[in-house]
Amino acid sequence: MGISERKERDKLEMRKNIIDAAMHMFTHEGYENASIRKIADKIEYSPATIYLYYKDKDELLYDVQAECFKKLVTIFKKDASAAEPFTRLGQIFDTYVKFGLNNPEMYDLMFIMKSPMNNLDDKEIWKNGNEAFEHVVTCVQECIDHQLIKFDNVWLGAFSVWGMAHGLISLDIRCRIKVMHMDESQILDAIHASIATYLNHIKK
Amino acid sequence: MGISERKERDKLEMRKNIIDAAMHMFTHEGYENASIRKIADKIEYSPATIYLYYKDKDELLYDVQAECFKKLVTIFKKDASAAEPFTRLGQIFDTYVKFGLNNPEMYDLMFIMKSPMNNLDDKEIWKNGNEAFEHVVTCVQECIDHQLIKFDNVWLGAFSVWGMAHGLISLDIRCRIKVMHMDESQILDAIHASIATYLNHIKK
DNA sequence: TGGATTTGCTAAACACTGTTTAGTAAATTT
DNA sequence: AAATTTACTAAACAGTGTTTAGCAAATCCA
Incomplete structure (x- = not known):
C-alpha cells in the first residue's frame, strides 16, 4: 500500500513548504518579523499546524x-x-x-x-x-x-x-x-x- | 535653591538604580530573562516607571x-x-x-x-x-x-x-x-x- | 457499505514580551 | 490654602512562542 509512503511525502512536502516560507520571510522581512504566526499566514495554515511538523x-x-x-x-x-x-x-x-x-x-x-x-x-x-x-x-x-x-x-x-x-x-x-x-x-x-x-x- | 539640583541627582540615581538592576539581571539570569518587568520588579517599581527614565x-x-x-x-x-x-x-x-x-x-x-x-x-x-x-x-x-x-x-x-x-x-x-x-x-x-x-x- | 478509529488541522487560550495611556496621590509653587 | 506640577502606577494594547481541546475528513476494519 502506497498510502503511508504518500503521507511520508506529504509530511516532507509540508516541512519544505514551511521552511521555504520561513526562509522567504527571513530574507525579505528580517528575523524580527519572521514570527510563527506570520510564517503560518504565508502558507495559509494556522500557527498550531507548524507545531505538528516542528517541535519548536x-x-x-x-x-x-x-x-x-x-x-x-x-x-x-x-x-x-x-x-x-x-x-x-x-x-x-x-x-x-x-x-x-x-x-x-x-x-x-x-x-x-x-x-x-x-x-x-x-x-x-x-x-x-x-x-x-x-x-x-x-x-x-x-x-x-x-x-x-x-x-x-x-x-x-x-x-x-x-x-x-x-x-x-x-x-x-x-x-x-x-x-x-x-x-x-x-x-x-x-x-x-x-x-x-x-x-x-x-x-x- | 538646591531643589532642582537634588531632583537632577535623584534622576541620575534612579537611572543608576535601573542600570544596576539590569546589569545584575543580565549577568546572573542571562539576557533572555532580563525583561523590563523583571528589572522593574527588582528595583520595586512598576514597569512603566522605567519608561520615565529611558525612552525604550x-x-x-x-x-x-x-x-x-x-x-x-x-x-x-x-x-x-x-x-x-x-x-x-x-x-x-x-x-x-x-x-x-x-x-x-x-x-x-x-x-x-x-x-x-x-x-x-x-x-x-x-x-x-x-x-x-x-x-x-x-x-x-x-x-x-x-x-x-x-x-x-x-x-x-x-x-x-x-x-x-x-x-x-x-x-x-x-x-x-x-x-x-x-x-x-x-x-x-x-x-x-x-x-x-x-x-x-x-x-x- | 457502514461504523469505529485515526489523521490533519484549528480556535482559543496561556504565559510571556515591550510599550502607552489615563488617572492618582504627593510634593511643590503661588 | 489653592493651584499646579511631579512621580508614579494599574490597566490595557499589540505582539510573541506554545499548548490544549475539539472538530471534520480521511482511512481502516467489520
Missing part, C-alpha cells in the same frame, strides 16, 4: 539554517574552485565575506544567532556547518601539503582563517565598526584589506 | 553596555600595561579573550547583540566602544613606530587584531565550534593557540 521554532530555524548552508556550499563550489590551493584559499575568503555581506540575515542565522543552536546537544556535531567548514579544512590541508602557508596544524589553520573572516563580517553586520570614522564603502575596503593582509601574513 | 529598552541597554565597557577598560589598564608594545599587544589579546569567555553575557551585549546599537545614528560614533578600541589603536601605533609588526596602517592593524579576537570568541560564545570534534578545554586551547600563532605571524 528553534528546530524549524535549524532546518532553515541547513538551507542557507546548502547555498553557501554551492557558491563555494562555483566561486572557490581554483586548483592552486593558496589561490583557492583566497577565493574561499572572498566568497565567504561576499556571502556574509550580501546576505546578512542568512549569515546571522548561520553564524551569529543563538536560536538554532539551542537544541543541539553539547556533544553532538553541528551537521549544518560541517560541510562548509570541510571546504576550508581541505584547502588549508592542501596549502600545508604544498608548504604554502605558515601553519602545520590543519585545524588551527582552518579555525584561524574562519575566525578572522567571521570576526570582520560579524563586527560589520552588528554595527560595531562605528569606533572608526568610516563610511560604508571605507568599511568594506577595510575588511578586504584586512583579509588581503592576513593572507599575506600567513603566506610562506 | 535599547536606550537602557546602551547604558548597561557603557558600564560593561568601563569594566573592560579597567581590566585593560590593570592587566595590559606592559611598557613594551608588542608584549602589551599580547596582553590586550589575552585580556580581551579572557573577558569575553568569562563574561559571555556582557560580551554579547558589547559586541554581538543587535539591540543597543539600534538607536545609534548611522553617522554617530560609538562612544561606548571607542575608549577600549583606542587602547588597541595606541598599542598598534607604538608597535608600528618601533617596527615590531608587519603593519603600516594603524587602523588596519587594530581592526585586524580586533577582528581575529572577536571572531574566535564569538564563534565560541554562539556555539559554532561544534564543527570540530573538540571538548571545551580543547576549544579554549585552540583559541589561545590561534591567537599565539597570529601574533607570531604579524611579528616583524
Whole structure:
C-alpha cells in the first residue's frame, strides 16, 4: 500500500513548504518579523499546524539554517574552485565575506544567532556547518601539503582563517565598526584589506 | 535653591538604580530573562516607571553596555600595561579573550547583540566602544613606530587584531565550534593557540 | 457499505514580551 | 490654602512562542 509512503511525502512536502516560507520571510522581512504566526499566514495554515511538523521554532530555524548552508556550499563550489590551493584559499575568503555581506540575515542565522543552536546537544556535531567548514579544512590541508602557508596544524589553520573572516563580517553586520570614522564603502575596503593582509601574513 | 539640583541627582540615581538592576539581571539570569518587568520588579517599581527614565529598552541597554565597557577598560589598564608594545599587544589579546569567555553575557551585549546599537545614528560614533578600541589603536601605533609588526596602517592593524579576537570568541560564545570534534578545554586551547600563532605571524 | 478509529488541522487560550495611556496621590509653587 | 506640577502606577494594547481541546475528513476494519 502506497498510502503511508504518500503521507511520508506529504509530511516532507509540508516541512519544505514551511521552511521555504520561513526562509522567504527571513530574507525579505528580517528575523524580527519572521514570527510563527506570520510564517503560518504565508502558507495559509494556522500557527498550531507548524507545531505538528516542528517541535519548536528553534528546530524549524535549524532546518532553515541547513538551507542557507546548502547555498553557501554551492557558491563555494562555483566561486572557490581554483586548483592552486593558496589561490583557492583566497577565493574561499572572498566568497565567504561576499556571502556574509550580501546576505546578512542568512549569515546571522548561520553564524551569529543563538536560536538554532539551542537544541543541539553539547556533544553532538553541528551537521549544518560541517560541510562548509570541510571546504576550508581541505584547502588549508592542501596549502600545508604544498608548504604554502605558515601553519602545520590543519585545524588551527582552518579555525584561524574562519575566525578572522567571521570576526570582520560579524563586527560589520552588528554595527560595531562605528569606533572608526568610516563610511560604508571605507568599511568594506577595510575588511578586504584586512583579509588581503592576513593572507599575506600567513603566506610562506 | 538646591531643589532642582537634588531632583537632577535623584534622576541620575534612579537611572543608576535601573542600570544596576539590569546589569545584575543580565549577568546572573542571562539576557533572555532580563525583561523590563523583571528589572522593574527588582528595583520595586512598576514597569512603566522605567519608561520615565529611558525612552525604550535599547536606550537602557546602551547604558548597561557603557558600564560593561568601563569594566573592560579597567581590566585593560590593570592587566595590559606592559611598557613594551608588542608584549602589551599580547596582553590586550589575552585580556580581551579572557573577558569575553568569562563574561559571555556582557560580551554579547558589547559586541554581538543587535539591540543597543539600534538607536545609534548611522553617522554617530560609538562612544561606548571607542575608549577600549583606542587602547588597541595606541598599542598598534607604538608597535608600528618601533617596527615590531608587519603593519603600516594603524587602523588596519587594530581592526585586524580586533577582528581575529572577536571572531574566535564569538564563534565560541554562539556555539559554532561544534564543527570540530573538540571538548571545551580543547576549544579554549585552540583559541589561545590561534591567537599565539597570529601574533607570531604579524611579528616583524 | 457502514461504523469505529485515526489523521490533519484549528480556535482559543496561556504565559510571556515591550510599550502607552489615563488617572492618582504627593510634593511643590503661588 | 489653592493651584499646579511631579512621580508614579494599574490597566490595557499589540505582539510573541506554545499548548490544549475539539472538530471534520480521511482511512481502516467489520
